[in-house]
Amino acid sequence: MQNFNFKPKAFLFDLNGTMINDMEYHTLAWQFVMNESLGENLDYETVKREMYGKNHEVLERVFGRGRFNTEQMDRLSIEKERRYQQSYLPHLALLDGLSAFLAKAKTHGILMAIASAAIPFNIDFVVDGLKIRDYLAAIVSADDVQHSKPDPETFLKAADALHVSPNDCLVFEDAPKGVESALNAGMKCIVLCTTHSAAEFEGYPNILGYIVNYNDQKLNSLF
Incomplete structure (x- = not known):
């Protein structure tokens, strides 16, 4: 059962498969x-x-x-x-609806960060290529952590950079290891079904629900 009844103070985005379908x-x-x-x-x-x-x-x-x-x-x-x-x-492009979703989050004062295992070389390629840097208050890359997902370090560092409690963060992920990382960080998660099917995420209690892109009307409940 999907339940988007959560009011986060921060959105933490994995990058690949979550902000772009690559x-x-x-x-x-x-x-x-x-x-x-x-x-x-x-x-x-x-x-x-x-x-x-x-x-x-x-x-x-x-x-x-x-x-x-x-x-x-x-x-x-x-x-x-x-x-x-x-x-x-x-083919470089944000997932459908994400541009408007980022703008709406900024209007509502929700902090945003990228928390990814990608190297800065790739993150900059996407962030600057799509001109979304102004939406991001922090970026945590592979170079910033000692332990990769499913260790919680990536998401915890992002929360710390935003000065937001993990309990007030909502993670957007597309991979089971990323969802597990969010769970280990004490964070709720929404899954983008771009890379894996919903059935591949069974057993993770921190998942609020599944979306295919950011045009999903259920996301309105987050604001």
């Missing part, structure tokens, strides 16, 4: 790097399952610890992100 492009970029540059033979669904956390963590999950040194992982990460940006740039 996870397919990330997966395809990683698939190319892993198969063409590193000689693997991984199908799309196998790569998709690893699409969470920092880039270095993705590489270590797939290839094992010790396969690459830090310099090599940095190089592979940038190769992947450049390929992602090149392919996604012609």
